[in-house]
Amino acid sequence: MIVGNGVAGVAAALRLRELSPSSIIKMVSAESPLFFSRTALMYLAMGEMEREDLEPFPTSYFAEKKIELLLGEVVTLDRDNRQITLTDGTHHLYTKLLLATGAIPKSIEIEGENLKGVFTLVSLQDALGLKAFINQNISRSPSEKKAVVVGGGLIGIEMVEVLLHYNYHVTFLLRGERFWPKALSKIESELVERDLEKRGVVVLKNTTLAAIKGEGCVKEITTQKGSSLPCSLLALAIGVVSNTALALKSGLSISRGIVVNPNLETSDPGVYAAGDCAEVVRDDDKRIVESIWYTSKSMGVVAAENMLGKCKMYQAGVWYNSAKFFDKEYTSVGEIEVSENDTHFMGSLEGVPFIVRVKTTCDNIVLGVSVVGVRLDSSKLESAILNRVTSTQLINNFNEYNYEPEFTAKKTPCFQLPFSS
Amino acid sequence: MNQSLLPKRLPVFNYLLAVSFTLFYYLLYFTDLFTPLAKSTGLKNKWVLYGVIYTLTMLIFGVKVFLKRKKDPYQRLRTLSVVFFQLVFAFLLPILLPLLKQPEFYFSYLWPLKIEYFYPDVMVGKPFFYIIYSLAGSLILFPLLAFFIGKRFYCSWICGCGGLAETMGDTFRSLSDKSKMSWKIERVTIYSVLVFTILTTVLIVTPWAIKELFHYELNLLTQIAMKVRHFYWFFISAFLAGVLGVGLYPLFGTRVWCRFFCPMAALLGLIQKKGKFQIVVKKGMCISCGKCSKECEMGIDVRYYAQKDQSFTRASCVGCGICAYVCPRGVLRLQSNLKLESIC
Numbered sequence: 112m113i114v115g116n117g118v119a120g121v122a123a124a125l126r127l128r129e130l131s132p133s134s135i136i137k138m139v140s141a142e143s144p145l146f147f148s149r150t151a152l153m154y155l156a157m158g159e160m161e162r163e164d165l166e167p168f169p170t171s172y173f174a175e176k177k178i179e180l181l182l183g184e185v186v187t188l189d190r191d192n193r194q195i196t197l198t199d200g201t202h203h204l205y206t207k208l209l210l211a212t213g214a215i216p217k218s219i220e221i222e223g224e225n226l227k228g229v230f231t232l233v234s235l236q237d238a239l240g241l242k243a244f245i246n247q248n249i250s251r252s253p254s255e256k257k258a259v260v261v262g263g264g265l266i267g268i269e270m271v272e273v274l275l276h277y278n279y280h281v282t283f284l285l286r287g288e289r290f291w292p293k294a295l296s297k298i299e300s301e302l303v304e305r306d307l308e309k310r311g312v313v314v315l316k317n318t319t320l321a322a323i324k325g326e327g328c329v330k331e332i333t334t335q336k337g338s339s340l341p342c343s344l345l346a347l348a349i350g351v352v353s354n355t356a357l358a359l360k361s362g363l364s365i366s367r368g369i370v371v372n373p374n375l376e377t378s379d380p381g382v383y384a385a386g387d388c389a390e391v392v393r394d395d396d397k398r399i400v401e402s403i404w405y406t407s408k409s410m411g412v413v414a415a416e417n418m419l420g421k422c423k424m425y426q427a428g429v430w431y432n433s434a435k436f437f438d439k440e441y442t443s444v445g446e447i448e449v450s451e452n453d454t455h456f457m458g459s460l461e462g463v464p465f466i467v468r469v470k471t472t473c474d475n476i477v478l479g480v481s482v483v484g485v486r487l488d489s490s491k492l493e494s495a496i497l498n499r500v501t502s503t504q505l506i507n508n509f510n511e512y513n514y515e516p517e518f519t520a521k522k523t524p525c526f527q528l529p530f531s532s
Numbered sequence: 533m534n535q536s537l538l539p540k541r542l543p544v545f546n547y548l549l550a551v552s553f554t555l556f557y558y559l560l561y562f563t564d565l566f567t568p569l570a571k572s573t574g575l576k577n578k579w580v581l582y583g584v585i586y587t588l589t590m591l592i593f594g595v596k597v598f599l600k601r602k603k604d605p606y607q608r609l610r611t612l613s614v615v616f617f618q619l620v621f622a623f624l625l626p627i628l629l630p631l632l633k634q635p636e637f638y639f640s641y642l643w644p645l646k647i648e649y650f651y652p653d654v655m656v657g658k659p660f661f662y663i664i665y666s667l668a669g670s671l672i673l674f675p676l677l678a679f680f681i682g683k684r685f686y687c688s689w690i691c692g693c694g695g696l697a698e699t700m701g702d703t704f705r706s707l708s709d710k711s712k713m714s715w716k717i718e719r720v721t722i723y724s725v726l727v728f729t730i731l732t733t734v735l736i737v738t739p740w741a742i743k744e745l746f747h748y749e750l751n752l753l754t755q756i757a758m759k760v761r762h763f764y765w766f767f768i769s770a771f772l773a774g775v776l777g778v779g780l781y782p783l784f785g786t787r788v789w790c791r792f793f794c795p796m797a798a799l800l801g802l803i804q805k806k807g808k809f810q811i812v813v814k815k816g817m818c819i820s821c822g823k824c825s826k827e828c829e830m831g832i833d834v835r836y837y838a839q840k841d842q843s844f845t846r847a848s849c850v851g852c853g854i855c856a857y858v859c860p861r862g863v864l865r866l867q868s869n870l871k872l873e874s875i876c
Contacts, residue, residue, distance in 0.1 A: 151821035
């Protein structure tokens, strides 16, 4: 039994069926009848894609694999009797249970957060609600189409893109010194911020939301610096937290996420957790919640293997990550924590600058590569890192990593001085 | 992905457009309605008029598409190429050649697409160069190119049918049906047409060859051949390629002919499957968003391969490169896996 049909739940279901042709596999979701790509919600909100386009597998695929799909919320998890109860009153017994309930938006805990016109972009309902609201107000005058986006991370910039698509004036509030400081260096963020400014976005750094004003609908927000920003739409993208409500209610061990051991087992040996809802252990014994598509997919697979009795350890830690900032594609391979002796290389593609940040050991061995604005072959970068190449070797062979379309002019980036804050 | 075969929730405008296109082609092929118009503008016949309209349409929409995807060098070159081949080889040259005492010849169309270029009565009167070009082109050059760089060299860089699809048809490209059922149907229909094309060719060539070699006239066979030949023209060239091919653009996307019926596509597609062209997938990077599958005009479920880290070659892939262009994470890359690294 799998609770949740996001990428972790589905990866687990498919892996379970692959390894066990005869077990009964059921997957229940409260969000949508069919698995959809959450990473594409912004395209749904922009009207570029329909809900059906976002579904990687049709209903018939799951039917073929004899994976039963259920729509409903799990009201109780009775671990003693090994059964779950849904909103419609049905009970389902399980031998092994996987909780893949994902994440929910972090609450900003400010009054007014539930006014009309305040949106997050995490669930399918969020995306459809945002699109509907925007379309209701589509013929408003430009002075009325002002939006504020709070949160300088991946979902924040996606919401900025959605709002610009509908010709809103956007003010982007970043809590810190720059956009996405967790993953991008000052130089990388600057590239993105300059692009945002060129598109007419007002970027306010070191600014947080203090108050939300409005009656029924949001009218205005105030920052901690005291300035007021009128807005008819407020987008909150301050992060997500694990959806642990069900686990908590049923007495499982919870911290920031559902606590699991390296085999993705919870405090109850018959119950597993994978994806954004799980809190995993890293090599350095630190516990983290990884809310990334790629790691959730791997976790689903590992959880499935453990559910069938194969003892598999999940190796926490990001190997790949990716995103897109308007026209600039972002990829990272390996370690990407920003440090002072990272080397930045800058190049130009079709007249637009791109940046490659290489993180190395003191002996110049590459630990990780972060790329903004150019397509590189991530598998080759991964091999390079595993083969312990130096950053000089990497840059000298830059064209080998080229993944841009054919006929792209080959360009080796110019060497840039090591970044020092 | 939508699993039904019928167009879903399309605006009424699309249906109106489909009717208009279909009507236009019906009138063009099966009536003389356009002849007076052609003559009054000083053009030789309705086919030249058609050529003018077709080429002009491709030029205008070619500019639009070029600007739309101008940041991608592959898209720029491909758009330029397809417009160039239409303008020069499918329009201007065939008009100029007779003025230079040469036969009216379309160098960008060969057998099996232009079945006439293997008909003895069409080719034998022409200078030797044209006969060699037709035979060597169809049997040696095109297959070799399809093997080494994929059938895309023709289907999305040269062919005029493809050219219209990529330019005027760009708006309709995501309407192609992605269902497994469509894939099953297209494999039956396209190879059936190829077989029919080969049989028709053999049927036309055989009595001629017997007559040339043995001076024996197979009257019955010749009669049957004539009927089949006419049926081929009517059903394949006029109805499927023209009327349905373009008529269905606004309902089923731009490549209905290419995907379900074109014998050149069938032949080169088979060669491509064994060849060096493939779409490479960056392992572990696909986020299953579905943009690739949505934009694929051939109805290939590209996402299916991308999300399971599988580089692939499909016989129907015309190498337009749009899947790679729209991918928000740069997961896909069109490649000809030749040893010479210096070639792109």
